[in-house]
Amino acid sequence: MISSQAQIGENVTFGKGVIIEHDAIIGNNVKIGHYSIIETGTIIGDNCLIGSHVKLGKSTARNANMISNKDEEIFPLTIGNEVIISDHCVLYHSTIINNQVFIGDLASIREQVVVGKNSVIGRQAIIENQTQIGKQVTIQTGSYITANMIIEDEVFIGPCCSTSNDKYMKSGGKNLKGPIIKKGAKLGNHATLLPNITIGEFAIIGAGAIVVKDVNARETIIGVAGKLLDK
Amino acid sequence: MISSQAQIGENVTFGKGVIIEHDAIIGNNVKIGHYSIIETGTIIGDNCLIGSHVKLGKSTARNANMISNKDEEIFPLTIGNEVIISDHCVLYHSTIINNQVFIGDLASIREQVVVGKNSVIGRQAIIENQTQIGKQVTIQTGSYITANMIIEDEVFIGPCCSTSNDKYMKSGGKNLKGPIIKKGAKLGNHATLLPNITIGEFAIIGAGAIVVKDVNARETIIGVAGKLLDK
Amino acid sequence: MISSQAQIGENVTFGKGVIIEHDAIIGNNVKIGHYSIIETGTIIGDNCLIGSHVKLGKSTARNANMISNKDEEIFPLTIGNEVIISDHCVLYHSTIINNQVFIGDLASIREQVVVGKNSVIGRQAIIENQTQIGKQVTIQTGSYITANMIIEDEVFIGPCCSTSNDKYMKSGGKNLKGPIIKKGAKLGNHATLLPNITIGEFAIIGAGAIVVKDVNARETIIGVAGKLLDK
Known part of the structure; x- marks a missing residue:
């Protein structure tokens, strides 16, 4: 057909x-x-x-309970x-x-995304809308890349990582801002990134780490890195 | 055909x-x-x-190593x-x-589940059997909702959350009991819920939190909330 | 056809x-x-x-940015x-x-894997290449089993667990070594295993635990079990 x-x-x-x-x-x-x-x-x-x-x-497609980005260019x-x-x-x-991008089985990529040359999107990985991914990036199996995120060149994201962009959780679609991951940074498997933080160039995030605030360039972060909410 | x-x-x-x-x-x-x-x-x-x-x-379908719920109504x-x-x-x-439910790509929903009006089940989310989901609930991408769980109206579950219902891990299918998430509670991304706990109304669970016991209504929980096992 | x-x-x-x-x-x-x-x-x-x-x-299939195991037997x-x-x-x-293996919906299994008799691979689970899985093993929904891993008989892996095999994250494909999980060990949901560790026989790993070093036989591990990197 x-x-x-x-x-x-x-x-x-x-x-x-x-x-x-x-x-x-x-x-x-x-x-x-x-x-x-x-x-x-x-x-x-x-x-x-x-x-x-x-x-x-x-x-x-969406239902009445979901946010629409009406001003996107189609x-x-x-x-x-x-x-x-x-x-x-x-x-x-x-x-x-x-060019030369590889996308694994069962992966899904939303609207308004750019994936740079020679990058790898692993099996079952999900990339949400309006996210920019650089060149020679590796996003391994099962990782979740939220909307409105920037991933620079040569970043490595291990398997099963999770990112977020909505500090107030369904606050109405305003001010959604995912993490920025700078050039060459590496995330271990099952790491969790909070919204609106920057991971510096060539920083290393350990497996299972929960990253709640900015990480400096070339810094190594492990475990639970800090408090989630300012009280 | x-x-x-x-x-x-x-x-x-x-x-x-x-x-x-x-x-x-x-x-x-x-x-x-x-x-x-x-x-x-x-x-x-x-x-x-x-x-x-x-x-x-x-x-x-199942093999000899899997639990059957023989008394389910078909x-x-x-x-x-x-x-x-x-x-x-x-x-x-x-x-x-x-009515008006939205279910994203690559999601899977087992038997004996009810999904309430206008709720959203994200891409790659998995809902196990015998779980009740209320109205206007959001379950975001890649979250895992275990069997025998109750999710009340207007709950928000961020991406990549995980729940469980078997404290003794394959103890034979008796006493499986998933969490109860009360009305309007919110879970951040990559949160982990232990079996048989209640998350109170409008409680907030931070990203990456491990929740091992009941959370009161309107309470905010972050990080590793307590010990897993009574010794 | x-x-x-x-x-x-x-x-x-x-x-x-x-x-x-x-x-x-x-x-x-x-x-x-x-x-x-x-x-x-x-x-x-x-x-x-x-x-x-x-x-x-x-x-x-792979692109130039991915490791090839050229000496595999086909x-x-x-x-x-x-x-x-x-x-x-x-x-x-x-x-x-x-014989008698059960593999759930949307699961994926790579090359050079052996799955033993009567084992269960849950829905959306992913098994990477060159991993050995014993008999009567349960790998629940959404778990990620890395390459070069050994899972012995009667192991139970709860939902949404994550494993890894590359301590230096994309160091070039040398020395990739996943965890060894010995007979009868059990992992709670959303647990994270670091590379090149051994989980002893009948050990129990709590839900959400991050396991960074060997666990002795019959030991129970909860929470964040230790530091990730030697400094």
Whole structure:
């Protein structure tokens, strides 16, 4: 079910049951696995490998209990060259995946995200909307990257880390601000980051640490780093 | 592959390869994405939006090493009106999803669960069996809600929280009892709840906190709240 | 789309759109759900139940930023008798799943893994490559089992646990060594294990504990068990 209004490059191979909606643009030498769905307008570069049961370019839906970012700019999901997107991934519209990115099985990336060149998004990792990820970043399996977060180049985030952006927990969508993780910083597995903190360049956060305030460049933080709330 | 013994409402649209098994009942103006599977007897209300690669009304399977709840009442998965169920979700039989609920991508909900009106179940969240979730509850991305748990109205559970119900860890299935989270309580991201505790009304649990005993109404708890085991 | 070069046993049932690639070998009385994909050479024993939207025998892909284990022996995914593999699972090549194993929905198992007889891998659990899992082990929902780890018989791992194998975080792939969990040990939910530690026989690790060094047999550990780094 490939729309006649899609642009398909040379030497593209489709698995069984692939769906390409209208106005999608697919480069040369792309391979798409079985039962994957490429939604309207999605742009895929050359030499990409798309897994099975994948959805690319998903539209947003929400109920009355969820925050809407009405002033977002809408554009197609745009995927560079030599990108690998593994099985069961769900990537939304209005996001940019740069060249040579690898995205593991069962991962999900929301709208208004940029993933820089050669970065790795692990299996089951989730990237929320409006987050910027630099080049050669590693986000390992199962980590949760919140909305409105900045991750600079060469950052390493171990498995099962969790981040947050809403100090007052559902305070109405104002002032959501995720952490900033500066160049080359490393987070051990299962670390927890509070909202609106900065992890300095080449800082090291130990496994299981709870980071509640800024960490200086090249500092090492372990355990429970401080109090959560000012009282 | 739509069973002739299913009841399909007006203005229902099916994606490619949708499977509707016999005795399913689907309301008016429902939209079902590609390659989704609606199992025997499942009931879907009006104006629902079902994603792609979804399974609704799944039967239970287990091996000899898993606990069976043999005295459960069996009935079809029952979904209200204006419910949104996103891509790759798996919902089991004998569960009730009330009106206007939103369920994110890759989430999974077991048997004997009730989700109240207008609640949100985030992406990759997992809800175990025999758990009650009230109205206007938010369970954010990747949180794990154990079996035999009660979550009252307007509770907020941040991303990547974990709950448990078995103090003695595989003690044989007796006395499993998850936490009770009272009305309006809020949990920060990556919080851990021990079995059989009560979080009071409008209590606040900090990010990364480990909660080992009851929390009073309107109390704020941060860090490691106490010892795990009585010795 | 069943290859004429696959060997299919007696009384095998296929859901809609199932894909069986060449040289796959499927035993008797196997049931395969809708839209599942069995890749080249995969071996499935008798009386197995395979869910929908499953991929078995997946090939490995990586980008330039990821470690390759070039000296691994390559062989087909090999699944024993009476194994249950639930919906949306992804299992890689060169792994062995023994008889009566249960694998929950949305789980993923990498290459060079052995899962022993009658063990349970929970929903959304992830097992990395080159890890050995014994008999009658329970790994509950959402737990993350790192590469190069040994889990002995009758171990119980609660939900949402996290393990790691790289003390220096992306130090280049040398000296990766996950924890060893000895026979009958139990981990509470959301526990964190550091690399290269041993949890002794029948030890108990409390919910949310961060375990940074060896734990003796039959010892109980709670809270933050020690410092992460030698300084």
